[in-house]
Amino acid sequence: MSEFALPLAMAALTMGGIIIGYRVGLVLAGTAALFILVSDLPAAFFKLIVSRIYANILSNWLFVAIPMFIFMGLILEKSGVAERALRGAQQALGGTPGGMGISVLVVGLLLAASSGVVGASVVLLALLALPRMTEAGFDAATGAGLVAASGTMAILVPPSVMLIVLGDQLQTSVPAMFAGAIGPGLLLVALYAVYILWRARGLPRQARDPDAARGAVLLAVDVAPLVILIVCVLGSIVGGIATPTEASGLGAFGAVIVTMIYRRFSLAMLMDAARDTVATTAMVALVIIGATCFAAVFRGVGGDEMIQSALGSFGHAPWAVMAVVMLSVFVLGFFLDWLEITLILIPIFAPVIAALDFGNGLAGQELLIWFGVLVAVNLQTSFLTPPFGFALFYVRGAVGDRVSSREIYRGVLPFIALQLFALGLLMAAPGLITGF
Amino acid sequence: MTAGPGTGLKRAGDALMNALAMLVILLMLCVVLQVACSFLDINPLFSLTSSHTFIGKGITLNSLLDFQWHLFALICLVPSGAILLRDRHVRVDFLYDGFRPGLRRAVDLSGHLLFALPFFAMALPAAWEFAMRARRSGEGSRNGGLEDLWLIKLVLPLGLGLLALAILIESWRLIRAGRRA
Amino acid sequence: ALALPASGESYTLQSAFTKTLPVLGPAAERFVANVAALTDGAVEFKHLGAGELSPPFEIFDNVSVGAIDAAWSFAGYAAGKEPAAALFGSVPFGGEPLQYISWLNHGGGLELWREIYAPYDLVPMACGVILSESGGWYTKEIAAPEDFQGLNIRIGGLGGDILSKLGANAMSLPAGEIATSLETGRLDATELSFPLVDKLLGFDDVAKHYYFPGWHQPAGFIEFYMNKGKWDALTDAQRTAIEVNCNDINLYTLGVAAGAQSEILQEFRDNGVAVERFPDSVLDALRKAADEVYAEKSAEDEMFRRVIDSYRAYGEKYVEYQELSKLD
Ligand code: NA
Ligand code: NA
Numbered sequence: 001m002s003e004f005a006l007p008l009a010m011a012a013l014t015m016g017g018i019i020i021g022y023r024v025g026l027v028l029a030g031t032a033a034l035f036i037l038v039s040d041l042p043a044a045f046f047k048l049i050v051s052r053i054y055a056n057i058l059s060n061w062l063f064v065a066i067p068m069f070i071f072m073g074l075i076l077e078k079s080g081v082a083e084r085a086l087r088g089a090q091q092a093l094g095g096t097p098g099g100m101g102i103s104v105l106v107v108g109l110l111l112a113a114s115s116g117v118v119g120a121s122v123v124l125l126a127l128l129a130l131p132r133m134t135e136a137g138f139d140a141a142t143g144a145g146l147v148a149a150s151g152t153m154a155i156l157v158p159p160s161v162m163l164i165v166l167g168d169q170l171q172t173s174v175p176a177m178f179a180g181a182i183g184p185g186l187l188l189v190a191l192y193a194v195y196i197l198w199r200a201r202g203l204p205r206q207a208r209d210p211d212a213a214r215g216a217v218l219l220a221v222d223v224a225p226l227v228i229l230i231v232c233v234l235g236s237i238v239g240g241i242a243t244p245t246e247a248s249g250l251g252a253f254g255a256v257i258v259t260m261i262y263r264r265f266s267l268a269m270l271m272d273a274a275r276d277t278v279a280t281t282a283m284v285a286l287v288i289i290g291a292t293c294f295a296a297v298f299r300g301v302g303g304d305e306m307i308q309s310a311l312g313s314f315g316h317a318p319w320a321v322m323a324v325v326m327l328s329v330f331v332l333g334f335f336l337d338w339l340e341i342t343l344i345l346i347p348i349f350a351p352v353i354a355a356l357d358f359g360n361g362l363a364g365q366e367l368l369i370w371f372g373v374l375v376a377v378n379l380q381t382s383f384l385t386p387p388f389g390f391a392l393f394y395v396r397g398a399v400g401d402r403v404s405s406r407e408i409y410r411g412v413l414p415f416i417a418l419q420l421f422a423l424g425l426l427m428a429a430p431g432l433i434t435g436f
Numbered sequence: 437m438t439a440g441p442g443t444g445l446k447r448a449g450d451a452l453m454n455a456l457a458m459l460v461i462l463l464m465l466c467v468v469l470q471v472a473c474s475f476l477d478i479n480p481l482f483s484l485t486s487s488h489t490f491i492g493k494g495i496t497l498n499s500l501l502d503f504q505w506h507l508f509a510l511i512c513l514v515p516s517g518a519i520l521l522r523d524r525h526v527r528v529d530f531l532y533d534g535f536r537p538g539l540r541r542a543v544d545l546s547g548h549l550l551f552a553l554p555f556f557a558m559a560l561p562a563a564w565e566f567a568m569r570a571r572r573s574g575e576g577s578r579n580g581g582l583e584d585l586w587l588i589k590l591v592l593p594l595g596l597g598l599l600a601l602a603i604l605i606e607s608w609r610l611i612r613a614g615r616r617a
Numbered sequence: 618a619l620a621l622p623a624s625g626e627s628y629t630l631q632s633a634f635t636k637t638l639p640v641l642g643p644a645a646e647r648f649v650a651n652v653a654a655l656t657d658g659a660v661e662f663k664h665l666g667a668g669e670l671s672p673p674f675e676i677f678d679n680v681s682v683g684a685i686d687a688a689w690s691f692a693g694y695a696a697g698k699e700p701a702a703a704l705f706g707s708v709p710f711g712g713e714p715l716q717y718i719s720w721l722n723h724g725g726g727l728e729l730w731r732e733i734y735a736p737y738d739l740v741p742m743a744c745g746v747i748l749s750e751s752g753g754w755y756t757k758e759i760a761a762p763e764d765f766q767g768l769n770i771r772i773g774g775l776g777g778d779i780l781s782k783l784g785a786n787a788m789s790l791p792a793g794e795i796a797t798s799l800e801t802g803r804l805d806a807t808e809l810s811f812p813l814v815d816k817l818l819g820f821d822d823v824a825k826h827y828y829f830p831g832w833h834q835p836a837g838f839i840e841f842y843m844n845k846g847k848w849d850a851l852t853d854a855q856r857t858a859i860e861v862n863c864n865d866i867n868l869y870t871l872g873v874a875a876g877a878q879s880e881i882l883q884e885f886r887d888n889g890v891a892v893e894r895f896p897d898s899v900l901d902a903l904r905k906a907a908d909e910v911y912a913e914k915s916a917e918d919e920m921f922r923r924v925i926d927s928y929r930a931y932g933e934k935y936v937e938y939q940e941l942s943k944l945d
Contacts, residue, residue, distance in 0.1 A: 045684050048684035050562045052672060054566065064467070173817065243803050253464055409530065574698075578674075
């Protein structure tokens with residue numbers, strides 16, 4: 001293993017720095033810098049890192065969705081429109097804590113269907129839903145877990161940047177990958193719903209809001225803002241007016257209009273929301289910047305070869321190969337981000353998988369799509385796994401001191417278990433993927 | 437209380453955040469304008485006979501597209517230093533929260549020394565050179581968008597420089613607090 | 618690691634393309650293996666897929682400063698820095714592949730290319746000739762030049778400039794948004810590659826008009842370039858091995874792609890796609906727009922003028938004999 005001393009030391013230093021509590025983005029960037037200096041990489045590698053920050057993050061137009069969705073969430077939250085709307089949705093579902101959980105889940109699913117970037121949807125959902133979950137009686141951990149898990153659905157439910165990259169690497173059709181992810185997305189929502197209802201069973205039903213004991217019309221007025229925004233965002237995509245990235249800007253604009261209709265608009269509120277958007281975007285960006293530096297150096301010192309040689313030591317029996325791939329994606333997910341995992345693993349495994357017979361009647365393109373979606377569900381799980389789960393960082397960054405890292409970690413564990421259960425189910429029943 | 441360097445710094449930070457907040461609103465309006473123009477088939481928005489700095493020979497839908505990521509670049513990197521001074525950058529705090537104040541200071545200071553120092557010492561000159569290289573080659577759009585890319589590439593040394601400055605200020609505060617304790 | 622425990626020297630070769638891409642993926646592997654074989658293992662390229670170390674559009678800079686040793690890319694990506702570089706990716710309304718490579722090797726093209734890249738410390742050469750591409754996927758019929766008015770199309774570079782002259786909105790959306798946008802109607806059309814590659818993206822499910830010819834790219838080059846310091850440090854034999862292998866790849870890419878398109882076209886037809894030619898009136902309008910763009914770019918950039926003039930001068934000589942030799 002001595003030839004892999006550098007990548008191993010890199011992983012260890014990063015984990016150490018993150019766990020003792022230094023800023024995540026700076027740990028990643030700093031580890032990258034240190035290992036350029038101690039390895040035989042040329043000093044010009046710093047120039048490469050700078051070009052990665054510029055090309056992968058700063059000039060990546062898809063990331064415009066991050067500030068726009070965050071802005072939309074903050075406007076809804078600060079104006080009080082979100083609170084009223086989610087309470088209304090809860091009332092419509094019987095006014096129970098479980099009703100609130102399901103409302104949040106539905107909003108999360110709709111957000112996922114209009115966004116392809118995890119940072120945006122997780123932060124938005126954390127802002128909107130976490131306070132309501134706590135109010136409804138859920139502990140902070142469960143609330144944070146639900147927010148993180150349903151926020152990461154954005155990367156699995158089409159449109160999704162991850163499915164596009166996977167489709168590219170696997171050389172399968174993007175529309176087919178999108179179709180393949182619909183079943184797993186619905187399966188996960190169903191599992192989350194069952195879990196949230198089970199958690200809610202012992203919670204006291206809240207005293208019915210006297211205001212809320214109103215007619216269906218008034219209830220509709222409460223819930224209308226969410227409906228309007230979903231029409232703005234999803235409707236503009238489906239109607240061919242906007243791309244998913246453009247739709248995020250329309251969503252923010254729609255939120256401003258909604259606050260005006262509900263007479264909650266003020267310039268002070270708008271600026272306050274915009275200032276917080278700047279802070280949260282910068283927070284998300286530093287983590288991604290660190291990750292892109294880390295990944296380049298990790299590969300430069302032979303991290304990808306370390307992973308390849310570790311994988312090469314396993315056999316070629318179909319299900320053994322599958323197990324190795326799934327396990328490595330899951331384990332790498334503890335400290336690498338999805339894009340790097342995809343770039344390292346898929347080129348190695350795509351040709352191997354394409355030639356295997358899993359005894360489930362799948363072959364060719366269908367086989368690759370099944371495999372690709374399995375990897376996607378696994379990668380989605382990697383957003384949730386501590387210590388390096390992007391979704392966990394975003395929840396923490398969005399809600400500040402209201403929830404501790406410890407609570408977030410505790411809250412996501414049941415959801416990770418559900419994800420793994422779903423993964424097993426999808427392996428056993430490929431029809432859930434290929435049947436759509 | 438007299439206004440010390442701390443309050444001056446805070447006021448500068450607030451002013452910066454306010455300016456960037458307006459860019460968020462501008463970004464939103466820019467996306468709306470782009471969607472409206474492509475829906476109504478308005479392209480270019482206007483044309484010029486000669487080429488100008490930054491906008492080139494007019495404003496096209498590609499210029500608007502480029503302008504959006506320019507704004508995003510400013511929003512995501514320039515405030516990083518101010519955010520550090522407000523301690524908003526993500527840390528995993530399940531151990532850190534339980535540490536004594538002295539140990540927390542030690543974590544932050546040694547983190548600055550071990551991680552931040554090598555990164556900024558090497559990345560800042562590289563970022564500056566990155567922008568200057570674009571300036572020398574007169575790098576512009578590949579597809580009729582915004583020109584003079586070195587202007588936006590300057591955000592890299594600027595944003596990273598402000599972050600490095602904030603780390604210096606925080607280090608100084610941590611050392612001072614350590615002496616007092 | 619970058620320094621492999623092999624007997625030879627290891628060089629990073631950053632590709633702008635996905636490793637698993639048909640034609641280009643195997644071509645890169647063939648190149649790497651053959652260079653190693655012909656240099657007795659003294660020159661080992663480590664082939665990196667798109668984005669592994671350098672992002673595609675930054676490869677030029679990163680090889681220039683020596684962070685990466687060599688590149689396998691598309692010259693059009695450097696057009697923001699050097700407008701004339703676009704003409705070494707493809708020449709809209711230019712000639713077929715044989716004319717393009719002949720001009721490069723025997724008509725003064727390569728010398729101009731090396732002159733353009735020299736200030737960046739890069740030594741370029743063609744290392745893959747690309748067959749004529751398709752004219753793109755359209756969700757609407759293009760019956761006359763007026764149909765381009767207000768058409769939202771994803772196309773970059775000179776092709777985009779030319780279409781803009783006819784009133785199209787030539788957008789540079791990232792690849793990630795194309796499929797969704799075509800399906801929903803936010804985009805009306807997109808330019809892509811030849812059928813073998815287009816098939817993989819599944820556009821036959823979302824756009825039902827597949828147009829020919831690919832006027833924006835009747836022939837294309839994949840470029841190989843190396844950092845000048847690294848290039849100069851090679852022995853004569855090693856440099857020759859690289860150049861000879863690039864010429865092998867020029868023939869290989871053309872041959873592999875040429876015979877493999879027909880089956881795919883049939884699959885598209887079976888999926889309800891109309892495979893059709895742009896009407897002559899449309900091609901005439903595009904050709905006229907292309908001449909305007911060439912005139913403008915030549916006025917703005919001296920090197921652009923020299924390259925396009927060189928290409929056209931060679932073309933006149935080339936075409937005469939081709940015409941005489943035609944059997945029908
Ligand atoms: Na999504
Ligand atoms: Na993880």
